[in-house]
Every structure is written in C-alpha cells, then in structure tokens.
Amino acid sequence: MQKRILIVEDEPAIRDMVAFAVSRSDYEPVTAGDAQEAELAIADRVPDLILLDWMLPGTSGIELARRWRRNALTRDIPIIMLTARGEEDDRVGGLEAGVDDYVVKPFSTRELLARIRAVLRRAREDDEDGSIRIGALRMDGAAHRVFAGDPGNEQAVAIGPAEYRLLHFFMTHADRVYSRPQLLDHVWGGSVYVEERTVDVHVRRVRRALEPFALDGMIQTVRGVGYRFSAAPTT
Template sequence: MARKTVLVIDDDPAICEIIAINLRAAGLIPLSAHDSLAANRLICEASPDLILLDWMLPGQPVLSFARELRNNHHTKNTGIIMLAASSEEADVIAGLEAGADDYVTKPFSPRELVARIRTLLRRRAPEWTNDVTVIGPLTLNLASRRVFVASEDTEEILDFGPTEFTLLHYLMNHPERVHSRAQLLDSVWGDQRYVDDRTVDVYIKHLRARLSKVNLSDLIQTVRGVGYRLTTETFHERRTPRQPITSDLPV
C-alpha cells in the first residue's frame, strides 16, 4: 500500500518535529509548514492526503484558512484535523463548522493523534477500503494482484512485477495529479533509500511498455520539469466500463 502524506501546519518547529517523528514511525510521510503561505505552496506541490492545522496560524485567521481549504478543489476532499489548546465547546464547534473533520486538544497523546489520522484516512481514501480500482478499460484488483483490460466482449490479464503493480496502483488511485519523482519514491518505494530518481524513470518506462501492448501507453503522461501524471482524459469519449464488485473489508 502506498504511504500517505500528512501536512502539519504549525508555527512551532519543535511540535512539527515531534509529530513528524511519530508519523514516520506509523509509516506516514510528514510535511511541515509554519504559515498559510508555505502551506498553500506545499499543497500545490505535494497534494497531501491529510492536513493537521494548528489553531494559532500566523498570517491568517485559522477558521478563514480552514474554509479556504474546504472550498479549494485541491483540498475539498482532504481530511483536516484541527489542533488547539482550547477545549471550549464554542471553539470546537467553530472549528468543525469551518471545515475540520476532527478537533484535537493540546496537549495530546501522539499515539492517539496517529490513531485519529488513520481513522480519517480510511474514511477519506477509498483505495484503503476498496479492492478494485477502474480507470477507463483498465481494472486493478488489489486482492488478487491482477490487472485486467476490458474490450467489448473480452478481458485480458496484464502481467506486472510487484513494484510495477504498486506504482500503477498508486497512480490509478491518484488520477490527474502530477507527482514528482521524489513523491513517487516516498509513496511507492518508502524507506528503500538505495533507489533514486532514475529508478522512477525506469519503472515508468516499464509500465508504458506493458500498457502499450493494449494501446494504453498514453495513460501515463510526462509533465516536463515536474514528474508524471496518470490521465483519464483519453477515456472521456469512450463507453463507461462495467462497474466492478468491490469489497467493504479494509485492505
């Protein structure tokens, strides 16, 4: 399973580091920003899967920023957990009404915070709970570790190696999002620090070669100077594929 990215927005570097240590220990990828400007830049660059937002946000009222996040098409479906020193009911309600999914009071237990993060990620990320992902005629079944390509009356199985499968799974679950090589390394290869940017290029080439056998090599696009994107635009004019049977059991 590809690792999830959590953006911590807090003006205290020490708190950011403590949270980051616990996130890494839980298999998550931490990012940190100390104000709303830096946070917006990272959101555009990294598209985090979840945001931890401190109540004492420099430069902009936190409730205003939370509403902006919820109205932004990049983050409207991103989980938001608000961190605050106040446990007053009025503050909790204000935070939730501004767009936060959860509200955690300081001081907090790092283990409890990670548990809340995992719970919210499961609710917000369908790929954590669904075995099957469909992009156009391409169907990826996580439980059976198989990839199918459907045509009018046939279904062909494509053969992928373990890393190719994981990379394709990650891209299919984040369509139309541009991923830098560093982001793909973190999300797909994780702590295998012997790999580098060239590794990503090689595996993208392998994916395209296998997809070219069924005329889908243009599914993965190169964004010059940035990275790679899996596009769905090529299927907009095609017939909607059959809907797969999905599992309600967590992966």
Template sequence: MKPHVLIVEDEQAQAEILRYNFDRAGFDVSVAADGEEAMVSVDEKQPDLILLDWMLPGISGISLCQRLRTRTDTRAIPIIMLTARSEEGDRVRGLECGADDYVVKPFSPSELIARVRAVLRRTRPALSEERLVCADISMDLGTHRVSRRGRPIHLGPTEFRILRLFMERPDRVFSREQLLDQVWGRDIHVELRTVDVHIRRLRKALGTTGEDDIIRTVRGTGYALNAAN
C-alpha cells in the first residue's frame, strides 16, 4: 500500500510540481489549496504525512498544524512545514507548533522526498518494512503470506488488504467509509455492507482453530485491530 501524502500548498504551480514528483516516487498524493480544504481532505482519507505550507490563505499553516495536534485522531500525523522563512526564530516556531521537520524554500524535490521518507521511517516504520507483526499475527508483504501463532492463514486479496491496513495502524478505528476508500478506492462503487461481509470473512480466517477475535467492532463507528491480544 502506497504511503499517502497530503500536500497543502496554495501556489498551483508548486503544488503540481510536488504532486508530479511524489507520484513518480511511488506515493499516493492528495492536494489541498488552503487550510479548510486540507481539513476536509484529512477527514475523508487520513494521510500518512502532511506537507504543509506556512503561508496559506485564511488559516495559516502554523494554525492548521496546531489544530491538527489538538485532535485525537490527527495528532500523530507527521507534518513537514514548507516555508520561505529561513530565520532561526521561524524554524523554532514551526517546530514548537508541532511540525516534525522544517524545509526552507527553494528546495529540490529529491531532497524533500528523502526528508519525507526519513520522517516516515521514524514515525511509521511499518511503511518501510517487508514484514508486519501485530499481537500474534505476522504478515510477509513480499510473499503475501499471513500466519497466526505460526499457523498459515489463507486470505483473499481484499481480506489481505484490509488486514494490512489494520496492521499498519493497530488500535486505530476505521469507519466503513474509510475502509472503502483505502481498500477498494474512491473510483469503485461498493456498498457499505460489503465491508461487513469481508470483515466476517477475515474474522473467520483468523479464528479457524478457535483463536480470540482480534478485530474489534466499535458500534456506530467501524472496526479496529487490537494490538494487545
């Protein structure tokens, strides 16, 4: 699954350059032109990392960063601040507001991509690993093999993608809409109840020999994978 990067940049030319380079580098890319659009985008599909311009129309990048850090569901999203401000005091302010890194314009796209990969390795190591482990479940991303307590688990492609998403973010609750977006994709029409069908199949496969149900149903919200089991 590609890392999802949200670019918040009001200069269209700069945003398109970034989109092009990150797409070529293997990222899933979304773009927002201002803070309000960025918040809508985050609520629709939470990114793995945000590239945030300091100078935005309306709400500033600093204010948006602070807002994201106050929300429980977004406080852990890595944020890299992009700005023409190069003074030490500006760097300090950017980092103190909650940014994980601070990149001064102009910059080379290759350097920025390297910074993004470094932050993701530190904050989301699962994105750079070939093997995921959560509780007693192990997933080999190279061979698409899954096991639980050493027992092979046979999954269909959709169940594998759902489990991978869960294992990359254990304990996080995903709504049915978020699962549809991130597992099936926005351009494919699938009914919400289809998610429940595949969750039931995944549960059955993981508990074939009587293991505990590791998938938690959050009534009225969605599903999560329990990290401690």
C-alpha cells in the first residue's frame, strides 16, 4: 500500500505543487487547506506523514502540531513543518511543538522529498526496534511505547516520535558520553541538516516526559562534552 501523506497548506499553488511531486514519487497525497479539513482527512484515514504549513487560517500549524502530539491517534505520526520563518528561535519553536523536521520556504521539491524519505525511514526503523529495560524504564519497540515503573506496576510515558528515537539511542548506548554532533549523526542521520541546538531541545523534552516518574536524571549533562544516559539517575 502506498504511504499516505497529508499536505496541510492554505496556498493552493504550493499545495498543488507538493501534491504533484509527492504523487510522482509513488506516495498518495491528501490535501487540506486548514485545520478543519486536516482533521477530516485524518478521521478518514490516518496518514503515514504530515506536511504542515506554519501559517494557516484560524489555527496555526504550531498549535495543530501540539494538539496532534497530545492525541493518541496522531501522536506518533511524523510531521515535517513547511515554514517561511527561517529564524533559529522559530525552528526551535517548531521542534518544541513536536515536529520531526522542518523545510524553509522557498524549497525545492527534491529537498522536500529527501526529507520525507529520511523521516519515513527513521519511523520504519523505530517500528522494527526491540524492547529494552534499564532500571525503572522500559521501551517496547513493537508497541512503540515507553513505560516507567517496576514490572507489574508500570505507567505509560507520553513521548513524541523524535524523543522516542533519542531515548532509544540513549538506552541502547547507556553509560557512554556522546557529543551533540554524534547524537545528531546517530539519531537524525547525516543526510538531514539540523542544528546542534536540536539535541538540547529534544533532551529537554525527554527529561520533561520522565520527570513525573523521577527518572529525568537518567539523562545527564556532561559539561563541555555532551550527554550520557545512566541507570543511576542524578538528583
């Protein structure tokens, strides 16, 4: 079955251009001009990936991303933000909202398709991962979920797909220190351009997800070097 890509863009010319490029690459495009149309498209069939414009009528793309990350039906769908806002703070704001990648307008369809393939590939690799437990934290690769607590008394941890990938890398490489460039290369891949500050954004999000279970200290900052994951949380 073709991968379905939902294109949420209010400018018809850009929407049609992206839909054409997506269909030529053997994906199934579905288009929406605003938040309401996007929600209807998702209700009809959950897409494999969402291309989301930052500026939309009524509800912004940022607010939509936050809403979808809170919804069990949509929280694991990869999201690529399409934005004319190229400032670092704006891009970090998108990452904080839970998007997986961003493409700054104007963009080439070749670049966009490369980003789509990279994000879908990472999502597929996540689905194939096995399960792992370290201390009071367990990652279920088949279910794509994270749990905290002792066996038999676990609670689900609310975590986005990018944070899931980062936490999976940490848990499979425990007690080793990794620099930001190394984490970018291992978690995001060398074919996708993202800034080193991206790592800090997602580390904060993972820590925030683990904080209610007093496990946020498992991800430790090594000053001047990077980050380390340890089974013994710091206090």
